[in-house]
Structure formats: structure tokens, C-alpha cells
Amino acid sequence: MIQLFTKGISGNIQEPVIARIGELHQNVGKLFLIRDYSDLGRIKQLDKSAILLFDSNLNEELRQDFSDYTQVNNLNTEHLSTGDIIRIGTKGEISTLFRENSQHNSLFITDRCNSNCIMCSQPPRNRDDLDHFWEINTRLVALIPKETQVLGITGGEPTLLGKRFVELLALLKMELPMTGVHVLTNGRSFAWKNFVEALSLVENQKVVFGIPLYSDYYATHDYIVQAKDAFDQTMLGLYNLERYNQRVEIRVVLHQQSFDRLPQLAKYIFRNLPFVEHIAFMGLEFVGYSITNRDLLWIEPEDYMGQLEEAVLFLDSMGMDVSIYNLPLCLLRPVLWRFSRNSISDWKRDYVEECQTCGVLEKCGGVFGTSKKLSNRIKSISR
Amino acid sequence: MDVSRMDESTIKVLIDANLYDLGVVQKTFYWYLKDYAVTVKPIPENNIQIVLQKLEVPLTNSDIENLIIRMKQDLFDFTLRNRIHLETKNVRDLIIAKAFSNSDEFDEIPPGTLRDTVDENKFN
């Protein structure tokens, strides 16, 4: 697990700052991470517009020399590195918005959501934060390196941005034309064709919409996402996306409420949604609402492995691109290993004690460090 | 259903038109053309008369027994088909009209809302 938030003591910060951590030695940037005083001379030459982040291990006395600089001190800087883009709040709170060496960066759009999925790992909030995050994200996008391969867009439900969602896709096309954009959305908004038409006019072919479909039977899907008409809206949305040549991935979270009809779901997808470019079956991250609803959701992966195998092999046999996310190899039947991907974000990925002796550790995506409950059948595999 | 033999290769079947629609009877006996010369006609007192004349070898009694079983089954199946047809023909027409329409004029308004806890959404 890697931390993405820390707090120190702020000095002279009048308003929130969003900036990329620069390279002190090459004097690039205006935000610098100071972990030692080996380059004291260079630090002293910085002009007064610089912003300094002082590690908590540093000598207090020496730091006094910089007291008129904008700064955060007494900071745990372990997880920060040059190239990271961070947001510094006026009280010294530092959130990491973008990590240069990671493939798992996202723009966080909102905590709002019009669904209420029973297994939501990051439960929605009921306040209007769209402007707040819009401000952050539009500034962030300008700072992200152009060579970035992939960037997520997540929430909450990002399409609650409405027209600004279309603006965002246009902004990404302009600022990051080479970056693959992966949008996690419930797809319900796309049932309204004018919305899809508008976003298709952006012509950003780097955008893929990752959309959940939890059952071929509407009432099961609606129950899982806790929203009436959600299934119909999502299906109509998927068809509108196809109509306007948008790229789509289907995402299926595996738990007690969704596993039973996985084979039927697979057939439904091939029959009705053959245009989707990828289907991901995803192990449950046991956090957030999953804890509240544990009795409704928990199932040992072993107990749904038969249905999962049938679904995955059906889609694969028909030439669809299928993946399994978030399940360690020891919980998957070997016939499914070739579909397993290192899907858990690096900052959430974890391994348990058993894994230390495992012969396939380097091929395994591990488990969610965030999960409050793991399968008790995780075991090391001899090579 | 009342079945009587007319000659060595021919039988006459009387069917109560209250039970079976003439169209259903016609569709059913269409398939008997392979082995029989078939006539179907409505007759007084709300009956339908079917005459089946076997084209090749004479009709045995056991042929007739099998024929009765087959006729009952086929009439039943074509009655089901007719009920499905009657109940679904408007929807079928609508699907086809939508399928071959080159504009959005037949598109439905999506069901439900996109409301969350903060406000009404802008698209609907």
C-alpha cells in the first residue's frame, strides 16, 4: 500500500496550490522536496516564489533560515517523489494527484453518484463538489506529462458533470492527445442520445468507457446498483455509444448477488453487445458498502469459480477480449490464469504472508490492501 | 373433432369452429399436402370440414389413429402460434418500423431519471 495523503505544518500558504514536484539539482519547477541539506547552497539561491516541502527528519534550526518561504514542514515525504503532482491545502494537507511512475492515475471528478451500488468501495457523498474538483482537475490536466500513457476518470459518477464532461474530454484531447483515457461510469447518462452525440463530436478516439453490467436480468442489475431503470438506461447507453462509434468495455464485479447468472450474462453480452472491446470480471474490493452489506455479498471465489469459468471461456471462445481482475492466482483455476491481469492499482496492491513463499508471485496481481476481509483460501503455489 | 372414413384412401374430419379458427386449421393442414390431397372448408352449424385423401398407398386404420394424434397436436401448436401472432403483431410492426426508420422519429424517451441526492440532472 502506498499512501496518497499526508499532512504537515503549513507556512505562508494563502490559497491551495497545485504543482508538480520539481528537480532541485536542475532548478526545474517551483515546488521542491527537501529531504536533506546536502544542497543547502542551491536551496538558498531559490527565489522567493518557490514552495518547499520539508521532511520531518530535518534539522529544525537550519530550517529557520527558510521561514519566509511558502512551505509545508514536519512532513512525512516517504511516498512523494520528483515528478509527482500534488495539491497543497492551506492547512498543510498534501494530496497526491498524479504519480509519474504509476500506470494508475485518475482524475477524480466527484463523490456524487446517482447509483448506490451495494458493494461500492468508495461510497458516494451527498454534497455538490463538482466545481471543487473541476477546478482541481482542469489545473491538473495542464501539468500532466504529455507522454503519459493512460489516465483514468473516476468518481462517483463522472457524467454528472453534464456538459462539462464533454468539455473535459475535449480538454484531454487538446492537452494529452497521446494519453489513453479510461472513464469509469455507470453509463446511465448515455441513454440520452444527445449527450452521446455531443461527446462523439469531440472525436477523442483515446477514450474508452468502462461500464458495469452485473446481470442479463434487469432486476438483478438494478438491485445491485440500487437504482430503478438503471439496467435499461445502461443498455440504451451502450447502444448509443456504439451508434456514435465510442469505445466500450464491460465491467462485472463478482459477489454473491452477481455470480449465479454469469454464464447467461456472458451469452447476453456476446448476443447483444458484440461491439464491446473488452470484458473484465472483477474480484470484490471488500471495503466501503461491502462491509455494511457483507452478508449479502461475501462469497469465497472458489464457490463462483464454475460460473466464472463458463462465462470467461464462452466469451473467449467467441473471440471476445476477456480479463479477470483483482483475484490472486491461487484463487483461480489454472485454466483461467491466462485471463488474469495485474489490475489492482499499485498503491492499493498488497500480498499476504503466505505469498512470500509462492512460486508464481511475480505473475500474480496480489490482493487489495484496502480490503477488510480476504479469502481464507489464499495459499502459496509451488512452481 | 369428428373423424370418419369416406373410402379406402380418404377421411373426413369435422372440427368445431368455436374451438379452432379457420386460419389455424388452414395453416395446420397446409403441412399435410406432402402426403394428402387436402380440402378445408367452413360448413353450416359452425363447423370446419377437412377432407384428406392419401396420395399413395391406401389409408390403414392405424394410419388414421396416428393421424388423429398428429392432427390434435398440430392444431394445438398452430393455435398457440396464432395466439402468439395475435398478441405480438403490433409490437413486431413497431420493431420493424423502428428498424428501418432512418431518423430518430420513432425513438423512445429513455426510462427513469438520472437524479442523485444533489439535484436533478441536466439531460432529462
Place this chain on the structure above:
Amino acid sequence: MRSNSIKEFRSFKKADYFSKSTSEFYLLPFRFIQLSENKELVVNDLGDFLIVPYGTVEKIVVKNIDPASDLYMDLIAGHFISETPIPSLIDVMATKYRTRKSFLEGFTSLHIFVVSLRCNHSCHYCQVSRVTGSKLEYDISFENLELGIQHMFRSPSPHLTMEFQGGEPLLAFEKVEFAILRAKELNKQHKKSLNFVICTNSTVITDDIADFLKIHEILISTSLDGPESLHNANRPKTGAQSFKLVIEGINRFREILGKDRVSCLMTTTVKSLDYPKEIIDTYLEYGFSNIFLRPISPYGFALKNYRKNEYETDRFLDFYKSGLEYIIELNKKGVFFTEDFTVILLQKIFTVFPVGYVDLQSPAGLINSVIVYNYDGYVYASDESRMLAESNDFTFRLGHVRDTYHSIFYGEKARKITDHSVIEGLAGCSDCAFQTYCGADPVYHHAVFGDMEGIRPLSEFCKRNMGVFLYLFTLLDTRYDEVFPIFSSWIKHSLSRQV
């Protein structure tokens, strides 16, 4: 939103809160057939199907289905029933329907040019060829060829395939050469995707021809009927040389063009019916990975030789089944080999994508998918149509290349043919469970019955297709685990070759 309604919105509701299920559901259009003593098949207009216990259809019609059952969910998800009079996903259904019929959008894509009726072979099943006869009489004229090519480019289809037939088209190579060069020239303006196929008996290859085929990336379709004795027996006048010559030709074409540009068609004759395995083995031996177990057609010379070529559809079905069984066994042993008719049907059964197979389309593929420019300049609705003309039946002659495009493709004759080409309206077909996967064949029915619709219970076309459909669905019902991995690999392979 007020705090109590926020609380209500975020509270977890039970499953039944989201269910609209009711025993008062509505039927959606579907058809059915009994598959076996205890199973029946239901199929809708969109191609969705379910194999269910016998008696289920009755329960559906009388609305006696447990809303909590898997069957109920299958029926809702498969668009067989709806909880509202107009299903909420009707626009999805309409799009699927449109996709199945999307072969109509491009209009005519296959343009067959009969460049010569002359042939150096004499096959007793052959419907059109002349072994003797002058070029003047039996070759297409440059003028008519040019007019045909111009019509071809008037087709709105973005994809054009130009197929050369005969007789033996390579006997009139100067016409083939002219046509291909001319089409390429005109395509500089039209910018369509343009493919060329030559149907040849592989016995006429000069160095000039070889160079030309290679430069223009031409596909070769040739004839191989099976093992040497069978192949030669089908060509009595050509004698013992034929098989040897064809194999030499195939090898030569492969050297010139590459293996995947040479394909074979097999013609089934009465003699073939006893040798399904041997025929397949011949195809395997000469490096082919597919075969089309085709029934013989009842046209032209074949009609005159009716007694000789006549065989019961039952015998053909046995031939097809044992052939398919043998091919399934081969696949189980790890040999990838497909039966093309089965692949076409499987793709129609399992996917919403249309299959470009003229005989199983509705409206039938003539005119809207295929057109034939005959050697004498007359234009026909299909290859079989011009064969009928050889026995002086000109029902499907649409006009002459000199006529306007509109009068040929949209004229009175074309309209009349189309009226009889829609399976949805044909007696016997309108209630058939296989309607969604099947097609109308007005030329066949006209040839046999004298009218374009025919009588379904007497139609060998119907009997054969019904037999094959029933067999495939029975396999899917009773031997799913065994056959599905093989069938899906065929579907996947077939889809990957289409764009």
C-alpha cells in the same frame, strides 16, 4: 434534496423493490418447434433462442411462468416476454433487427460476369457449358463487358466483388484481363474496395495468365469433387485426366498466389453420397481446411439429367450428417477443419451479424446482393437464373446491359421477384421456428413448382434446411459440451475473416 429524502435515497432496498415481475406479462414475437420428446426450441425475430422443456411454450402463452424462476429471467433477457406492453428495450431490439438485415444497406456487392460459355470440360452435372462453339457466339463482347462494368460501379455498395464464371473463363482470358484493368481504372474515381474472383477448372494456365493473376491479387475458386475416381466419374468426357489436371492446377495457383488465395467448391452428385469421408479426406490431403457440403442444384442441364442426378433429400441429409460427424471427430483430434454450410448457419444462430450467403437471406439475395451479366449481355438475378435461361426460361432475366441501371435493378421484374423473396410472408415459413435463420429462394421454387413461392411441405429446399437446422439444434441440446468448443472456434474464425 432534504435530509430525509437523502436518507431514503441512500438506504438499501431489497431485491423485490426493483422487480416489475408479474404473472401478467406480455408476449413478444417468437416462433417455436418441438426438438425431441421432451425439448422444444423457441426463436425470436432477432435470432435469440432458448432450448426449453417441452410444454414451456404453452406455459408462456397462458402466462403461467414463475416470476422468480431462471426461466422467467431467460425469457425477459432473451426478448421473449416483456413486463410492459412496449418493452423498455424496444430500441435495442430494433437495432438488433436492423443489424440482422444490414446486408440490404449496401445493395448489390457480388457482380458475376459470365465471360464465356465455352469449356474444355464436360461434366454431366454442368448446367451451362458448351464444349464446342465459336468465340463470337459464346464469349461476351467487349462492348457488353464495358456496359456491365459501368452498371457495377452504379451500385451503392462500398464493397464490390467481381466474379468471373463460364464455361471456363480463362478460355476468354483477354476478356477477363480487359475487365479487371477497366474496373481498376474506373475505381480510381469510385474508390470502393474491389476484389476479383475467377471460377476456373484450373486446367488453363499460361505464363501470361499466371503473371496477371499475381499482379492483380486475384482469388481462385476451383472445383474438386472428392477422390480421383469420383471426381473423374463426374466428368465422363474429360476422362481419367481431370483429377490430375485439377490437382496440378491447384498446386500451380498456390505457387503463384499463395495458399490462402485458392479455394475449392465441391459439387455433390448421386455418386458422392456414399463417400462423405473420402471426399473430406481428399480435401485434407490436398491441404484445405474447409469444405462446403453442397447439395446439387436442379437447374439447366442438371434438370435434363434429372434422373441421373436425382437423389432423395434424405440421402443428402445422411451424407451431410456423416460428413459433419467426421469433421467434428477431426476437430476433436486437433485438426482445424470446417464445414462451410454449418458455419453459415452457426453464425446466423449465435450472432446478430448478417452472413453474405445469398440462398439464406430474406429478402433473398438476388439483385440486392448478387447480379449476373451473361455472355450475351443479358442481366440475370442470380447465377441459377441464367442457368434456367439455358432451358429457355427467362423469368429472372432483368434486362440487357444496354438498359438503364434503374430499369434493371428497380424495374417491374425486380420488384415482382422481391415480392416473392420475403420469407416472413411465405406460407409455411411465417410460423417456422427457423425463419430467422433461413431464407427464401424464389429461383429454386420457380424452377421446381413453376411459381416463386412454391409449396413448403413439398419443397426439398425446405426439407433440407429444416433437417440441417433440427440436426444442429439437437447437437447443441444433447452434445453441447462436445460440439460447442468446436463450433465456437469456427464462428470465431469466420468472424475474424469479416470486417
